[in-house]
Amino acid sequence: MSGVDRLAGGLYAAVMNLPERPMRWAQGHLRDGRLGWLFVGPNLLVFGLFSFLPIVIDVWYAVTGGTELLPGNRPFVGGENFATLLRCSDYLDANSCARDQFWYGVWNTLKFVGLQVGFMIGFSLLTALVLNRKIVGLGFFRAAFFYPVLLSPVVVALIWKWILQREGVLNAALQGMNFQGENWLLDAHWSFFWTVFVSIWAHMGFYTLILLSGLQAIPRDLYEAANMDATPPLRVFWRITLPLLMPSLFVVVVLGIIRAVQIFDEVYVLTGGGPGSATTFLVQYIYTTGFAQAVREYGLAAAASLLLAGVLLFFTLFQLRGMTKNAR
Template structure:
């Protein structure tokens, strides 16, 4: 009779070998991810800076300052507006392009490459290009003037500065999302479309009842990754507007940077960064939950 095995010990040979192979990755994860997050959380309960005076414990004072500071809520509103206005076209336009490029079109490979190039282009270089295009005497206003439209003060207007950032971020994200949607489209069984066509479904009905439901997990992934991309946006604000005019384009990451390295208020900046981290983790949780419900 074989002896009963109640469970494997975490110190048996297989477990020891597994821990040895995992150790380098776990050490790197702890040093460069977990420890910085823990230190950020600790720092959010302190005040002071990294001088001889050091830091001191202030409890929840930094979080209370976030609640009562009007500038913070303006930044939150700016970030929400920027995120929503970027995510929607960054999903709709790539999805339409992916559906078109999934067909046997001429120059399909060249078009895919052309649409994907913005995703691998330096955001700083692109930001400098957009700043040159949309400055008061830039090419965009020159074109508007040529067709009889009054030039628009894009980068010094509280109304038009944010749409420039949204346009840049959308243009930057289109290629990545298009590739994601193309990958999702190519795993949809062709038999579904053939059966729907035999039943008399037109192209729109096939898209609405076959393509979209089949791309649900892909849409969730693209939505979450695009939202995270917009929430961590920094370069375009730093290069193009610097948070102005009148704080109208100040986004949360740039606000954190300014408070930490401009005002040297590290505890307050850490509290704002903790809030951003919590929102990001919530988005990741919703994505994982959505995938779990589909299994």
């Protein structure tokens, strides 16, 4: 054992010994089983304070108005915040809504979730299938696709901002090939494209990894049997791979949706939600309304949060079902 290990071990023992006396006292005084609550306590306290209590407060904020932060000073307005958010003369046209930014956020988020999750899962599946062949350097390639997952959203956004700027390397390469350059992040359609692209780039490694471990769990002899019968590869994919991969695929799609609905960080740094409102998503609306504008409209932000929570609740129930099924 090296000196550092021994020092760390000694430190660990010294610190962990501190609660020994109170815990022993509690053990003597709490009747059987109650001690469990002492161990679970700190966790539940944090959850209660920063997850459950906030939901209750969220509801209170959503039904009160004004710009005060303290709940007691906020006048009760009933469903007015929701009504304001949802007031539109034409729901398909964000411009006709009382809070057009909210509806830009809703529509952009829907579009984003569809495109990003669809393409990301598609590419992740393709990559996992390729990696599942007898690939030399599997570890290297798997790591390569995974690397961007670890980068922070801010760093990811800055990397791409640097590439996509008007005098950036992408435009230089395009002009080298006699194509027209483009002001990528100042064009509404292109900037939306790049938010989808960049978030796929940053996250697909994670989903590839889960799908790959799903693929590797499929028994080899099934493929050998199919090989003996000379089953065509496409048929093997539809009849063996896809059905047996379904549980992993399900997990990945649900997780992908839960994350995509909450898209904020990368986009906020990359485009700031613009140009105009072309890449403003729901969470950015909540952040801007509650924290980043001169008049902080906590009520509207909370009401929008609760609407978002409803959507997430739906998908998280699916996720929980998957988790607990594996757990038992």
